[in-house]
Amino acid sequence: MTSEIAEGIIKALQLLFSLNPTIYSIVFRSLYVSGLATAMAALWSIPIAVILGMRNFLGKRFIRASFNAFLGMPTVVLGLILFLLLRRSGPFGIFGLLFTPLAISIGQAILMTPILVSFITSAVESVDVELRDLARTLGSSEIQASTAILREATGGVILAIIAGFNRAFAELGVAMMIGGNVHGRTRLLTTAIALEINRAEIAFSIALGIILLGIVYIIAIILNYMRRR
Amino acid sequence: MKKNIGIILVAVVVVAVGIAAWALTIHEKEILVVSTTTSLYETGLLDVLDNEFEKKYPDVNATFISQGTGLAIQTAMGGDADMILVHDPAREQAFLEGGYGVNRKIVAYNYFVIVGPEEDPADVKGLDPVNALLAIKAAGEQGEAIWVSRGDDSGTHSKEKRLWTAGGEDATELRDQSWYWERGAGMTATLAMANEKRGYTLCDMGSYLNNYVSGTIDLEIVVEAGRDTLNVYSAIACDPRNPGLEHVKFNHTMKFIEFLVSEEVQDILADFGVDEFSQPLFYPAVELLEEETNPTTASWIREFAFIDGTECPAERRYNAGNLSFLEIAALPTMIRREIFN
Numbered sequence: 001m002t003s004e005i006a007e008g009i010i011k012a013l014q015l016l017f018s019l020n021p022t023i024y025s026i027v028f029r030s031l032y033v034s035g036l037a038t039a040m041a042a043l044w045s046i047p048i049a050v051i052l053g054m055r056n057f058l059g060k061r062f063i064r065a066s067f068n069a070f071l072g073m074p075t076v077v078l079g080l081i082l083f084l085l086l087r088r089s090g091p092f093g094i095f096g097l098l099f100t101p102l103a104i105s106i107g108q109a110i111l112m113t114p115i116l117v118s119f120i121t122s123a124v125e126s127v128d129v130e131l132r133d134l135a136r137t138l139g140s141s142e143i144q145a146s147t148a149i150l151r152e153a154t155g156g157v158i159l160a161i162i163a164g165f166n167r168a169f170a171e172l173g174v175a176m177m178i179g180g181n182v183h184g185r186t187r188l189l190t191t192a193i194a195l196e197i198n199r200a201e202i203a204f205s206i207a208l209g210i211i212l213l214g215i216v217y218i219i220a221i222i223l224n225y226m227r228r229r
Numbered sequence: 230m231k232k233n234i235g236i237i238l239v240a241v242v243v244v245a246v247g248i249a250a251w252a253l254t255i256h257e258k259e260i261l262v263v264s265t266t267t268s269l270y271e272t273g274l275l276d277v278l279d280n281e282f283e284k285k286y287p288d289v290n291a292t293f294i295s296q297g298t299g300l301a302i303q304t305a306m307g308g309d310a311d312m313i314l315v316h317d318p319a320r321e322q323a324f325l326e327g328g329y330g331v332n333r334k335i336v337a338y339n340y341f342v343i344v345g346p347e348e349d350p351a352d353v354k355g356l357d358p359v360n361a362l363l364a365i366k367a368a369g370e371q372g373e374a375i376w377v378s379r380g381d382d383s384g385t386h387s388k389e390k391r392l393w394t395a396g397g398e399d400a401t402e403l404r405d406q407s408w409y410w411e412r413g414a415g416m417t418a419t420l421a422m423a424n425e426k427r428g429y430t431l432c433d434m435g436s437y438l439n440n441y442v443s444g445t446i447d448l449e450i451v452v453e454a455g456r457d458t459l460n461v462y463s464a465i466a467c468d469p470r471n472p473g474l475e476h477v478k479f480n481h482t483m484k485f486i487e488f489l490v491s492e493e494v495q496d497i498l499a500d501f502g503v504d505e506f507s508q509p510l511f512y513p514a515v516e517l518l519e520e521e522t523n524p525t526t527a528s529w530i531r532e533f534a535f536i537d538g539t540e541c542p543a544e545r546r547y548n549a550g551n552l553s554f555l556e557i558a559a560l561p562t563m564i565r566r567e568i569f570n
Binding site for chain 2: 087088098099180181182183184185187191195
Protein backbone atom coordinates (compact mmCIF):
# COMPACT_ATOMS: atom_id res chain seq x y z
CA MET A 1 0.00 0.00 0.00
CA THR A 2 2.79 2.42 0.94
CA SER A 3 4.62 1.42 -2.22
CA GLU A 4 1.50 2.40 -4.14
CA ILE A 5 1.63 5.87 -2.64
CA ALA A 6 5.36 6.23 -3.37
CA GLU A 7 4.79 4.99 -6.91
CA GLY A 8 1.95 7.48 -7.28
CA ILE A 9 4.14 10.36 -6.15
CA ILE A 10 6.98 9.40 -8.49
CA LYS A 11 4.59 9.14 -11.43
CA ALA A 12 3.04 12.43 -10.39
CA LEU A 13 6.42 14.17 -10.46
CA GLN A 14 7.12 12.68 -13.88
CA LEU A 15 3.79 14.05 -15.09
CA LEU A 16 4.59 17.46 -13.62
CA PHE A 17 7.97 17.76 -15.22
CA SER A 18 6.96 16.26 -18.56
CA LEU A 19 4.72 19.33 -18.94
CA ASN A 20 1.72 17.10 -19.58
CA PRO A 21 -0.63 19.31 -21.64
CA THR A 22 -3.80 17.96 -20.02
CA ILE A 23 -2.54 18.88 -16.56
CA TYR A 24 -1.40 22.34 -17.52
CA SER A 25 -4.57 23.18 -19.42
CA ILE A 26 -6.48 22.32 -16.23
CA VAL A 27 -4.15 24.49 -14.14
CA PHE A 28 -4.49 27.47 -16.45
CA ARG A 29 -8.24 27.08 -16.65
CA SER A 30 -8.43 27.05 -12.85
CA LEU A 31 -6.32 30.18 -12.59
CA TYR A 32 -8.39 31.92 -15.26
CA VAL A 33 -11.78 31.00 -13.80
CA SER A 34 -10.84 32.02 -10.26
CA GLY A 35 -9.02 35.11 -11.50
CA LEU A 36 -12.10 36.27 -13.39
CA ALA A 37 -14.19 35.52 -10.31
CA THR A 38 -11.87 37.63 -8.17
CA ALA A 39 -12.07 40.54 -10.60
CA MET A 40 -15.86 40.40 -10.60
CA ALA A 41 -16.07 40.11 -6.83
CA ALA A 42 -13.67 43.04 -6.37
CA LEU A 43 -15.78 45.13 -8.72
CA TRP A 44 -18.75 45.12 -6.37
CA SER A 45 -17.12 44.28 -3.04
CA ILE A 46 -14.80 47.28 -2.87
CA PRO A 47 -17.57 49.92 -3.22
CA ILE A 48 -19.74 48.04 -0.70
CA ALA A 49 -16.83 47.84 1.73
CA VAL A 50 -15.94 51.53 1.34
CA ILE A 51 -19.52 52.54 2.07
CA LEU A 52 -19.68 50.19 5.05
CA GLY A 53 -16.34 51.39 6.35
CA MET A 54 -16.81 55.11 5.91
CA ARG A 55 -20.42 55.78 6.66
CA ASN A 56 -22.81 55.26 9.49
CA PHE A 57 -26.36 54.36 8.75
CA LEU A 58 -29.21 52.35 10.17
CA GLY A 59 -28.75 48.62 9.68
CA LYS A 60 -25.02 48.84 9.04
CA ARG A 61 -24.20 46.50 11.88
CA PHE A 62 -26.71 44.00 10.60
CA ILE A 63 -25.25 44.10 7.09
CA ARG A 64 -21.72 43.66 8.42
CA ALA A 65 -22.83 40.78 10.60
CA SER A 66 -24.50 39.15 7.60
CA PHE A 67 -21.36 39.34 5.49
CA ASN A 68 -19.38 37.90 8.38
CA ALA A 69 -21.87 35.09 8.77
CA PHE A 70 -21.49 34.12 5.10
CA LEU A 71 -17.70 33.89 5.36
CA GLY A 72 -18.18 30.17 5.82
CA MET A 73 -20.85 29.74 3.14
CA PRO A 74 -21.02 26.01 2.32
CA THR A 75 -20.02 25.75 -1.33
CA VAL A 76 -22.43 22.92 -2.05
CA VAL A 77 -25.39 25.02 -0.92
CA LEU A 78 -24.28 27.87 -3.15
CA GLY A 79 -23.79 25.34 -5.94
CA LEU A 80 -27.29 24.01 -5.41
CA ILE A 81 -28.87 27.47 -5.46
CA LEU A 82 -27.02 28.47 -8.61
CA PHE A 83 -27.83 25.17 -10.27
CA LEU A 84 -31.53 25.73 -9.66
CA LEU A 85 -31.30 29.29 -10.98
CA LEU A 86 -29.20 28.55 -14.07
CA ARG A 87 -30.70 25.28 -15.32
CA ARG A 88 -32.72 25.36 -18.50
CA SER A 89 -36.03 25.29 -16.65
CA GLY A 90 -34.81 27.81 -14.04
CA PRO A 91 -35.35 31.59 -14.03
CA PHE A 92 -32.00 32.35 -15.72
CA GLY A 93 -32.09 29.30 -17.98
CA ILE A 94 -32.36 31.33 -21.18
CA PHE A 95 -28.75 32.49 -20.83
CA GLY A 96 -27.50 28.93 -21.20
CA LEU A 97 -24.89 29.51 -18.50
CA LEU A 98 -25.03 26.15 -16.78
CA PHE A 99 -21.89 24.06 -17.37
CA THR A 100 -19.84 27.03 -18.62
CA PRO A 101 -16.64 28.45 -17.09
CA LEU A 102 -18.39 31.83 -16.73
CA ALA A 103 -21.03 30.23 -14.49
CA ILE A 104 -18.28 28.92 -12.22
CA SER A 105 -16.67 32.36 -12.10
CA ILE A 106 -19.97 33.96 -11.13
CA GLY A 107 -20.50 31.35 -8.42
CA GLN A 108 -16.99 31.80 -7.06
CA ALA A 109 -17.38 35.57 -7.14
CA ILE A 110 -20.48 35.30 -4.98
CA LEU A 111 -18.65 32.86 -2.73
CA MET A 112 -15.77 35.25 -2.08
CA THR A 113 -17.83 38.43 -1.76
CA PRO A 114 -18.27 38.12 2.02
CA ILE A 115 -14.51 37.63 2.41
CA LEU A 116 -13.70 40.69 0.34
CA VAL A 117 -16.34 42.87 1.96
CA SER A 118 -15.42 41.88 5.53
CA PHE A 119 -11.68 42.22 5.08
CA ILE A 120 -11.81 45.46 3.13
CA THR A 121 -14.33 47.03 5.50
CA SER A 122 -11.99 46.29 8.38
CA ALA A 123 -9.08 47.73 6.45
CA VAL A 124 -11.01 50.91 5.68
CA GLU A 125 -12.12 51.24 9.27
CA SER A 126 -8.57 50.85 10.49
CA VAL A 127 -7.43 53.86 8.49
CA ASP A 128 -6.91 56.71 10.89
CA VAL A 129 -10.20 58.42 11.72
CA GLU A 130 -8.49 61.79 11.47
CA LEU A 131 -7.34 61.04 7.97
CA ARG A 132 -10.87 60.14 6.97
CA ASP A 133 -12.17 63.41 8.40
CA LEU A 134 -9.29 65.29 6.91
CA ALA A 135 -10.02 63.94 3.48
CA ARG A 136 -13.60 65.08 3.79
CA THR A 137 -12.92 68.48 5.31
CA LEU A 138 -10.38 69.32 2.65
CA GLY A 139 -13.39 69.65 0.46
CA SER A 140 -12.72 66.70 -1.77
CA SER A 141 -15.67 64.90 -3.29
CA GLU A 142 -16.91 61.61 -1.90
CA ILE A 143 -15.16 59.69 -4.66
CA GLN A 144 -11.86 61.52 -4.10
CA ALA A 145 -12.12 60.88 -0.38
CA SER A 146 -12.85 57.21 -0.95
CA THR A 147 -9.90 56.85 -3.28
CA ALA A 148 -7.61 58.48 -0.73
CA ILE A 149 -8.83 56.15 1.99
CA LEU A 150 -8.49 53.10 -0.25
CA ARG A 151 -4.93 54.11 -1.03
CA GLU A 152 -4.20 54.10 2.67
CA ALA A 153 -5.85 50.68 3.02
CA THR A 154 -4.11 49.10 0.00
CA GLY A 155 -2.43 46.41 2.09
CA GLY A 156 -5.74 45.28 3.51
CA VAL A 157 -7.42 45.31 0.10
CA ILE A 158 -4.71 43.13 -1.45
CA LEU A 159 -4.87 40.80 1.52
CA ALA A 160 -8.62 40.47 1.02
CA ILE A 161 -8.29 39.83 -2.69
CA ILE A 162 -5.67 37.15 -2.18
CA ALA A 163 -7.70 35.45 0.52
CA GLY A 164 -10.75 35.56 -1.72
CA PHE A 165 -8.88 34.11 -4.66
CA ASN A 166 -7.57 31.32 -2.49
CA ARG A 167 -11.05 30.42 -1.32
CA ALA A 168 -12.33 30.31 -4.90
CA PHE A 169 -9.36 28.43 -6.26
CA ALA A 170 -9.62 25.65 -3.70
CA GLU A 171 -13.38 25.18 -3.65
CA LEU A 172 -15.07 22.15 -5.15
CA GLY A 173 -18.82 22.44 -4.67
CA VAL A 174 -19.62 25.27 -7.05
CA ALA A 175 -17.24 24.08 -9.76
CA MET A 176 -18.63 20.56 -9.61
CA MET A 177 -22.32 21.41 -9.47
CA ILE A 178 -22.60 24.24 -11.97
CA GLY A 179 -19.43 23.60 -13.96
CA GLY A 180 -20.13 19.94 -14.44
CA ASN A 181 -16.47 18.93 -14.70
CA VAL A 182 -16.51 18.60 -18.50
CA HIS A 183 -13.16 17.65 -20.00
CA GLY A 184 -11.58 20.57 -21.83
CA ARG A 185 -14.33 23.00 -20.80
CA THR A 186 -15.07 23.20 -17.12
CA ARG A 187 -12.66 20.72 -15.59
CA LEU A 188 -10.69 22.48 -12.85
CA LEU A 189 -8.00 21.29 -10.47
CA THR A 190 -10.41 20.43 -7.68
CA THR A 191 -13.01 18.69 -9.85
CA ALA A 192 -10.33 16.83 -11.77
CA ILE A 193 -8.87 15.46 -8.53
CA ALA A 194 -12.32 14.32 -7.43
CA LEU A 195 -12.87 12.62 -10.79
CA GLU A 196 -9.47 11.01 -11.21
CA ILE A 197 -9.85 9.39 -7.80
CA ASN A 198 -13.12 7.95 -9.10
CA ARG A 199 -11.26 6.65 -12.11
CA ALA A 200 -8.50 5.22 -9.96
CA GLU A 201 -5.94 7.44 -11.74
CA ILE A 202 -3.98 7.85 -8.54
CA ALA A 203 -0.79 9.34 -10.02
CA PHE A 204 -2.73 11.94 -11.97
CA SER A 205 -4.65 12.92 -8.84
CA ILE A 206 -1.45 13.25 -6.84
CA ALA A 207 0.12 15.44 -9.53
CA LEU A 208 -2.91 17.72 -9.53
CA GLY A 209 -2.98 17.67 -5.74
CA ILE A 210 0.67 18.76 -5.58
CA ILE A 211 -0.05 21.68 -7.91
CA LEU A 212 -3.17 22.72 -6.03
CA LEU A 213 -1.42 22.56 -2.67
CA GLY A 214 1.61 24.34 -4.10
CA ILE A 215 -0.38 27.26 -5.43
CA VAL A 216 -2.51 27.57 -2.30
CA TYR A 217 0.63 27.35 -0.16
CA ILE A 218 2.49 30.04 -2.09
CA ILE A 219 -0.52 32.32 -1.89
CA ALA A 220 -0.82 31.72 1.86
CA ILE A 221 2.86 32.54 2.33
CA ILE A 222 2.45 35.81 0.47
CA LEU A 223 -0.61 36.51 2.59
CA ASN A 224 1.28 35.88 5.79
CA TYR A 225 4.18 38.04 4.70
CA MET A 226 1.88 40.92 3.88
CA ARG A 227 0.00 40.60 7.16
CA ARG A 228 3.20 40.97 9.13
CA ARG A 229 4.22 44.07 7.30
CA MET B 230 -21.39 30.47 33.49
CA LYS B 231 -20.86 27.41 35.72
CA LYS B 232 -24.37 26.26 34.92
CA ASN B 233 -23.59 26.50 31.21
CA ILE B 234 -20.48 24.37 31.55
CA GLY B 235 -22.56 21.79 33.39
CA ILE B 236 -25.09 21.70 30.58
CA ILE B 237 -22.39 21.39 27.95
CA LEU B 238 -20.74 18.55 29.87
CA VAL B 239 -24.01 16.67 30.13
CA ALA B 240 -24.66 17.20 26.43
CA VAL B 241 -21.21 15.93 25.49
CA VAL B 242 -21.65 12.82 27.65
CA VAL B 243 -25.09 12.11 26.18
CA VAL B 244 -23.80 12.43 22.61
CA ALA B 245 -20.75 10.29 23.34
CA VAL B 246 -22.83 7.54 24.92
CA GLY B 247 -25.23 7.71 21.98
CA ILE B 248 -22.44 7.32 19.45
CA ALA B 249 -20.88 4.49 21.42
CA ALA B 250 -24.20 2.65 21.65
CA TRP B 251 -24.81 3.13 17.94
CA ALA B 252 -21.32 1.91 17.10
CA LEU B 253 -21.84 -1.18 19.23
CA THR B 254 -25.12 -2.14 17.60
CA ILE B 255 -23.55 -1.80 14.17
CA HIS B 256 -20.66 -3.98 15.18
CA GLU B 257 -22.92 -6.77 16.32
CA LYS B 258 -23.53 -7.32 12.62
CA GLU B 259 -20.85 -8.37 10.24
CA ILE B 260 -20.49 -5.92 7.41
CA LEU B 261 -20.45 -7.19 3.85
CA VAL B 262 -19.11 -4.61 1.44
CA VAL B 263 -20.40 -4.85 -2.12
CA SER B 264 -18.55 -2.72 -4.64
CA THR B 265 -21.03 -1.89 -7.35
CA THR B 266 -21.93 0.42 -10.21
CA THR B 267 -23.86 3.66 -10.16
CA SER B 268 -26.40 2.38 -12.68
CA LEU B 269 -27.56 -0.34 -10.27
CA TYR B 270 -27.37 1.79 -7.18
CA GLU B 271 -29.19 4.87 -8.44
CA THR B 272 -32.31 2.95 -9.42
CA GLY B 273 -32.88 1.95 -5.79
CA LEU B 274 -32.83 -1.76 -6.59
CA LEU B 275 -30.01 -2.47 -4.17
CA ASP B 276 -31.95 -0.98 -1.26
CA VAL B 277 -34.75 -3.43 -1.94
CA LEU B 278 -32.34 -6.36 -2.16
CA ASP B 279 -30.51 -5.20 0.96
CA ASN B 280 -33.74 -5.27 2.99
CA GLU B 281 -34.63 -8.75 1.77
CA PHE B 282 -31.12 -10.02 2.41
CA GLU B 283 -30.95 -8.68 5.93
CA LYS B 284 -34.34 -10.17 6.70
CA LYS B 285 -32.91 -13.53 5.74
CA TYR B 286 -29.50 -13.08 7.34
CA PRO B 287 -29.99 -10.69 10.27
CA ASP B 288 -26.37 -11.03 11.35
CA VAL B 289 -25.01 -9.57 8.10
CA ASN B 290 -25.13 -5.91 7.20
CA ALA B 291 -24.79 -5.51 3.44
CA THR B 292 -23.38 -2.14 2.42
CA PHE B 293 -22.87 -0.86 -1.10
CA ILE B 294 -20.17 1.37 -2.48
CA SER B 295 -21.41 2.69 -5.80
CA GLN B 296 -18.76 3.76 -8.28
CA GLY B 297 -18.07 3.36 -11.96
CA THR B 298 -17.27 -0.25 -12.80
CA GLY B 299 -13.59 0.60 -13.31
CA LEU B 300 -13.19 1.93 -9.81
CA ALA B 301 -15.58 -0.62 -8.33
CA ILE B 302 -13.16 -3.30 -9.51
CA GLN B 303 -10.12 -1.34 -8.31
CA THR B 304 -11.73 -0.99 -4.90
CA ALA B 305 -12.15 -4.74 -4.67
CA MET B 306 -8.60 -5.37 -5.89
CA GLY B 307 -7.32 -3.11 -3.14
CA GLY B 308 -9.11 -5.23 -0.55
CA ASP B 309 -11.71 -2.59 0.32
CA ALA B 310 -14.69 -4.71 -0.71
CA ASP B 311 -15.82 -8.32 -0.35
CA MET B 312 -17.39 -8.70 -3.77
CA ILE B 313 -18.25 -6.84 -6.95
CA LEU B 314 -21.53 -6.47 -8.81
CA VAL B 315 -20.66 -4.92 -12.15
CA HIS B 316 -21.33 -4.84 -15.91
CA ASP B 317 -18.16 -5.04 -17.98
CA PRO B 318 -17.33 -8.60 -19.09
CA ALA B 319 -13.86 -7.75 -20.39
CA ARG B 320 -12.83 -6.18 -17.09
CA GLU B 321 -14.51 -8.96 -15.16
CA GLN B 322 -12.38 -11.47 -17.04
CA ALA B 323 -9.25 -9.53 -16.13
CA PHE B 324 -10.39 -9.45 -12.50
CA LEU B 325 -10.89 -13.23 -12.47
CA GLU B 326 -7.70 -14.05 -14.31
CA GLY B 327 -5.64 -11.65 -12.22
CA GLY B 328 -6.44 -13.91 -9.27
CA TYR B 329 -8.74 -11.45 -7.54
CA GLY B 330 -12.13 -12.99 -8.12
CA VAL B 331 -13.88 -16.35 -8.05
CA ASN B 332 -17.34 -17.77 -8.66
CA ARG B 333 -18.74 -15.36 -11.21
CA LYS B 334 -22.48 -15.54 -11.71
CA ILE B 335 -24.51 -13.66 -14.29
CA VAL B 336 -27.38 -12.10 -12.39
CA ALA B 337 -29.35 -9.79 -14.63
CA TYR B 338 -29.34 -7.95 -17.91
CA ASN B 339 -30.95 -5.06 -19.65
CA TYR B 340 -30.06 -2.89 -22.61
CA PHE B 341 -28.28 0.33 -23.33
CA VAL B 342 -30.11 2.83 -25.46
CA ILE B 343 -29.01 6.06 -27.10
CA VAL B 344 -31.11 8.92 -25.85
CA GLY B 345 -31.34 12.41 -27.26
CA PRO B 346 -33.58 15.42 -27.77
CA GLU B 347 -36.95 14.91 -29.41
CA GLU B 348 -35.93 17.08 -32.38
CA ASP B 349 -33.15 14.57 -33.14
CA PRO B 350 -30.81 17.08 -34.85
CA ALA B 351 -28.41 14.35 -36.00
CA ASP B 352 -31.27 12.38 -37.52
CA VAL B 353 -30.32 9.07 -35.93
CA LYS B 354 -33.76 7.56 -35.33
CA GLY B 355 -33.89 4.13 -36.87
CA LEU B 356 -30.12 3.71 -37.20
CA ASP B 357 -28.16 0.96 -35.48
CA PRO B 358 -26.02 2.13 -32.53
CA VAL B 359 -22.70 2.35 -34.37
CA ASN B 360 -24.09 4.28 -37.35
CA ALA B 361 -26.06 6.47 -34.96
CA LEU B 362 -22.83 7.46 -33.22
CA LEU B 363 -21.18 8.24 -36.54
CA ALA B 364 -24.16 10.37 -37.54
CA ILE B 365 -23.94 12.25 -34.24
CA LYS B 366 -20.25 12.82 -34.83
CA ALA B 367 -20.93 14.16 -38.32
CA ALA B 368 -23.68 16.47 -37.04
CA GLY B 369 -21.46 17.45 -34.12
CA GLU B 370 -18.68 18.55 -36.43
CA GLN B 371 -21.22 20.80 -38.15
CA GLY B 372 -22.06 22.24 -34.74
CA GLU B 373 -25.54 20.74 -34.82
CA ALA B 374 -25.31 18.07 -32.14
CA ILE B 375 -23.61 17.34 -28.84
CA TRP B 376 -22.55 13.99 -27.47
CA VAL B 377 -22.22 13.68 -23.70
CA SER B 378 -19.97 10.88 -22.51
CA ARG B 379 -19.80 9.39 -19.03
CA GLY B 380 -16.03 9.62 -19.25
CA ASP B 381 -15.55 7.94 -15.87
CA ASP B 382 -14.25 4.50 -16.88
CA SER B 383 -17.55 2.93 -15.91
CA GLY B 384 -19.14 -0.06 -17.61
CA THR B 385 -21.33 2.30 -19.61
CA HIS B 386 -18.25 4.28 -20.65
CA SER B 387 -16.53 1.03 -21.72
CA LYS B 388 -19.55 0.15 -23.82
CA GLU B 389 -19.52 3.57 -25.44
CA LYS B 390 -15.82 3.29 -26.26
CA ARG B 391 -16.39 -0.14 -27.77
CA LEU B 392 -19.18 1.20 -29.96
CA TRP B 393 -16.92 4.00 -31.20
CA THR B 394 -14.20 1.47 -31.90
CA ALA B 395 -16.69 -0.63 -33.86
CA GLY B 396 -17.32 2.47 -35.97
CA GLY B 397 -13.60 2.97 -36.58
CA GLU B 398 -13.26 5.88 -34.18
CA ASP B 399 -11.02 6.34 -31.16
CA ALA B 400 -12.88 7.76 -28.18
CA THR B 401 -9.69 9.05 -26.58
CA GLU B 402 -9.18 11.31 -29.61
CA LEU B 403 -12.80 12.39 -29.76
CA ARG B 404 -12.76 13.75 -26.22
CA ASP B 405 -10.86 16.84 -27.31
CA GLN B 406 -13.41 17.79 -29.97
CA SER B 407 -15.90 20.55 -29.35
CA TRP B 408 -19.08 18.47 -29.82
CA TYR B 409 -17.87 15.72 -27.47
CA TRP B 410 -18.55 16.57 -23.83
CA GLU B 411 -16.78 14.27 -21.42
CA ARG B 412 -18.72 14.48 -18.20
CA GLY B 413 -16.70 12.37 -15.78
CA ALA B 414 -19.67 11.51 -13.61
CA GLY B 415 -22.40 8.99 -12.84
CA MET B 416 -25.33 8.13 -15.08
CA THR B 417 -27.90 10.50 -13.61
CA ALA B 418 -25.50 13.45 -13.70
CA THR B 419 -24.59 12.64 -17.29
CA LEU B 420 -28.24 12.37 -18.33
CA ALA B 421 -28.95 15.69 -16.64
CA MET B 422 -26.19 17.34 -18.64
CA ALA B 423 -27.35 15.81 -21.92
CA ASN B 424 -30.81 17.08 -21.06
CA GLU B 425 -29.57 20.60 -20.36
CA LYS B 426 -27.44 20.76 -23.48
CA ARG B 427 -29.96 18.93 -25.70
CA GLY B 428 -27.28 16.37 -26.42
CA TYR B 429 -27.16 12.64 -26.98
CA THR B 430 -25.79 10.04 -24.60
CA LEU B 431 -25.56 6.31 -24.06
CA CYS B 432 -27.58 5.12 -21.10
CA ASP B 433 -28.74 1.87 -19.59
CA MET B 434 -32.48 1.34 -19.79
CA GLY B 435 -32.92 1.24 -16.01
CA SER B 436 -31.31 4.63 -15.42
CA TYR B 437 -33.15 6.12 -18.38
CA LEU B 438 -36.59 5.07 -17.19
CA ASN B 439 -35.78 6.05 -13.65
CA ASN B 440 -34.89 9.60 -14.68
CA TYR B 441 -37.49 9.94 -17.41
CA VAL B 442 -40.45 8.96 -15.30
CA SER B 443 -39.32 11.10 -12.36
CA GLY B 444 -39.23 14.07 -14.74
CA THR B 445 -35.50 14.77 -14.36
CA ILE B 446 -35.06 14.51 -18.12
CA ASP B 447 -37.27 14.73 -21.19
CA LEU B 448 -34.84 13.10 -23.63
CA GLU B 449 -36.24 10.38 -25.84
CA ILE B 450 -34.89 7.00 -26.84
CA VAL B 451 -33.54 7.49 -30.34
CA VAL B 452 -31.77 4.16 -30.76
CA GLU B 453 -33.62 1.16 -29.39
CA ALA B 454 -32.30 -1.81 -27.49
CA GLY B 455 -30.71 -4.60 -29.48
CA ARG B 456 -27.95 -7.13 -29.66
CA ASP B 457 -25.21 -4.51 -29.86
CA THR B 458 -26.39 -2.71 -26.77
CA LEU B 459 -26.81 -5.64 -24.40
CA ASN B 460 -25.84 -4.88 -20.81
CA VAL B 461 -25.10 -7.80 -18.50
CA TYR B 462 -24.62 -7.59 -14.73
CA SER B 463 -22.51 -10.18 -12.91
CA ALA B 464 -21.53 -10.85 -9.32
CA ILE B 465 -18.01 -11.98 -8.46
CA ALA B 466 -16.65 -12.94 -5.04
CA CYS B 467 -13.21 -11.73 -4.02
CA ASP B 468 -10.78 -14.63 -3.82
CA PRO B 469 -9.76 -15.17 -0.17
CA ARG B 470 -6.71 -17.12 -1.36
CA ASN B 471 -5.24 -13.93 -2.83
CA PRO B 472 -2.59 -12.69 -0.35
CA GLY B 473 -4.01 -9.15 -0.42
CA LEU B 474 -7.59 -10.30 0.08
CA GLU B 475 -7.32 -12.78 2.95
CA HIS B 476 -9.56 -10.67 5.16
CA VAL B 477 -12.59 -10.72 2.86
CA LYS B 478 -15.79 -12.21 4.25
CA PHE B 479 -16.02 -15.02 1.77
CA ASN B 480 -18.84 -16.92 3.51
CA HIS B 481 -21.12 -13.92 3.62
CA THR B 482 -20.23 -13.07 0.04
CA MET B 483 -21.26 -16.52 -1.12
CA LYS B 484 -24.51 -16.16 0.79
CA PHE B 485 -25.14 -12.92 -1.04
CA ILE B 486 -24.35 -14.33 -4.48
CA GLU B 487 -26.57 -17.36 -3.84
CA PHE B 488 -29.22 -14.93 -2.73
CA LEU B 489 -28.87 -12.90 -5.96
CA VAL B 490 -29.39 -15.93 -8.19
CA SER B 491 -32.16 -17.40 -6.02
CA GLU B 492 -35.64 -17.63 -7.48
CA GLU B 493 -36.83 -15.16 -4.89
CA VAL B 494 -34.47 -12.38 -5.99
CA GLN B 495 -34.86 -13.19 -9.65
CA ASP B 496 -38.61 -12.69 -9.19
CA ILE B 497 -37.98 -9.39 -7.40
CA LEU B 498 -35.85 -8.33 -10.37
CA ALA B 499 -38.57 -9.20 -12.86
CA ASP B 500 -41.02 -7.04 -10.91
CA PHE B 501 -38.76 -4.17 -9.93
CA GLY B 502 -40.00 -0.96 -11.49
CA VAL B 503 -42.99 -2.51 -13.27
CA ASP B 504 -45.51 -0.57 -11.18
CA GLU B 505 -43.78 2.70 -11.80
CA PHE B 506 -42.41 2.34 -15.31
CA SER B 507 -44.76 -0.33 -16.72
CA GLN B 508 -41.70 -2.39 -17.56
CA PRO B 509 -38.91 -3.87 -15.47
CA LEU B 510 -35.64 -1.95 -15.17
CA PHE B 511 -33.62 -5.16 -15.17
CA TYR B 512 -34.39 -8.63 -16.47
CA PRO B 513 -33.49 -11.72 -14.45
CA ALA B 514 -30.88 -13.78 -16.27
CA VAL B 515 -30.72 -17.07 -14.40
CA GLU B 516 -33.80 -18.87 -15.65
CA LEU B 517 -33.34 -17.46 -19.12
CA LEU B 518 -29.90 -18.99 -19.43
CA GLU B 519 -30.63 -22.24 -17.62
CA GLU B 520 -33.85 -23.08 -19.36
CA GLU B 521 -33.53 -21.29 -22.68
CA THR B 522 -36.80 -19.43 -22.15
CA ASN B 523 -35.74 -16.96 -24.80
CA PRO B 524 -33.11 -18.59 -27.04
CA THR B 525 -32.23 -15.44 -28.97
CA THR B 526 -31.51 -13.30 -25.92
CA ALA B 527 -29.79 -16.24 -24.21
CA SER B 528 -27.48 -16.65 -27.17
CA TRP B 529 -26.69 -12.90 -27.14
CA ILE B 530 -25.79 -13.08 -23.46
CA ARG B 531 -23.59 -16.11 -24.01
CA GLU B 532 -21.88 -14.45 -26.90
CA PHE B 533 -21.33 -11.18 -25.05
CA ALA B 534 -20.81 -12.09 -21.43
CA PHE B 535 -19.49 -15.65 -21.27
CA ILE B 536 -15.77 -16.08 -20.70
CA ASP B 537 -14.23 -18.89 -22.76
CA GLY B 538 -17.63 -20.50 -23.20
CA THR B 539 -18.67 -20.38 -19.58
CA GLU B 540 -20.08 -18.10 -16.93
CA CYS B 541 -16.99 -18.67 -14.83
CA PRO B 542 -13.85 -20.51 -15.99
CA ALA B 543 -13.29 -23.80 -14.10
CA GLU B 544 -9.98 -22.65 -12.59
CA ARG B 545 -11.69 -19.59 -11.12
CA ARG B 546 -14.23 -21.55 -9.10
CA TYR B 547 -13.58 -22.05 -5.41
CA ASN B 548 -15.76 -23.49 -2.61
CA ALA B 549 -18.81 -22.54 -4.63
CA GLY B 550 -21.18 -24.54 -2.43
CA ASN B 551 -24.62 -24.73 -3.98
CA LEU B 552 -23.70 -22.62 -6.99
CA SER B 553 -23.38 -24.18 -10.38
CA PHE B 554 -21.93 -22.50 -13.44
CA LEU B 555 -23.30 -22.54 -16.94
CA GLU B 556 -21.21 -23.73 -19.83
CA ILE B 557 -21.93 -23.66 -23.50
CA ALA B 558 -20.49 -27.17 -23.72
CA ALA B 559 -23.24 -28.44 -21.43
CA LEU B 560 -26.05 -27.14 -23.61
CA PRO B 561 -28.17 -29.52 -25.69
CA THR B 562 -26.51 -30.28 -29.01
CA MET B 563 -29.19 -28.52 -30.99
CA ILE B 564 -28.62 -25.17 -29.32
CA ARG B 565 -24.87 -25.61 -29.46
CA ARG B 566 -25.04 -26.17 -33.17
CA GLU B 567 -27.03 -22.98 -33.49
CA ILE B 568 -24.40 -21.01 -31.58
CA PHE B 569 -21.46 -22.25 -33.55
CA ASN B 570 -23.07 -21.86 -36.93
